[in-house]
Amino acid sequence: MRASLLQIDVRPDEQVADRRSRVAALVREQAGADLVVLPELWPVGAFAYQDFATYAEPLDGPTARELGAAARAARVWLHAGSIVERSGADGPLYNTSLLFAPDGQLHRFYRKIHRFGFDQGEAAMMAAGDEIVTARLSGPQTTIGLATCYDLRFPEQFRLLVDAGAQLLVICAGWPERRSAHWSLLARARAVESQAYVLACGTAGTHAGVQQAGRSVVVDPWGEVLAEAGTGEEVLTVDLDPSRVEKTRAEFPALRDRVLGLPKP
Secondary structure, three states: OEEEEEEOEOOOOOOHHHHHHHHHHHHHOOEOEOEEEOOOOOOOOOOOHHHHHHHOEOOOOHHHHHHHHHHHHHOOEEEEEEEEEEOOOOOOEEEEEEEEOOOOOEEEEEEOOOOOOOOOOHHHHOOOOOOOOEEEEOOOOEEEEEEEHHHHHOHHHHHHHHHOOOOEEEEEOOOEHHHHHHHHHHHHHHHHHHOOEEEEEOOEOEEOOEEEOOOOEEEOOOOOEEEEOOOOOEEEEEEOOOHHHHHHHHHOOOOOOOOOOOOOO
């Protein structure tokens, strides 16, 4: 299967509607890929807390409509990164990832479980999701597990995704440059311990005064980096072999040997 990670530059001088249209055009250019992945909160910026409420939208809002149409035009599975979701007219905000099928329909959505900010920013402004989300992709015939940014620091979540059948772990992020070493290390760690592919897509540039790490990365089930972006806007495309996941797990059955009183997967 072919995956394309679109590392988007969230520029402060670009209007949200203009960026939405630009990103939708980039998605359309990925025809021929099986899976396309976008970063976290790319419409508004992961650290632009003051704009969250202004640009919050429902699951069928403008981002979903435009990106769903782009997925349909390109005939790809599209992990459209995440949006600031408003649940109901006066409901809470969520950091919600959207997964579209090649027919353009919203197939799954995932509300970020681990909110960043240590009781400030996102952690104070948004509600937490409470469901692990996987999806079986037709065509590539593989199961992906969804996670967002700060989730990457919590291996328990990825164990649950693996137990739910995940073979590819897809992480959208708006990761700051000052912790970029952690980003690279944790992406490889989640791949090794899960014996799964990791596709981690981040943003580029600077928004809300926070320099972004970029460095979107694809890691194989043995922890080898297959492709890594730089720090600017970039499309990272890589061919994957989903059968390598089961081969790795059979040849080195670490997941089978789990103990600690946990039920075996």
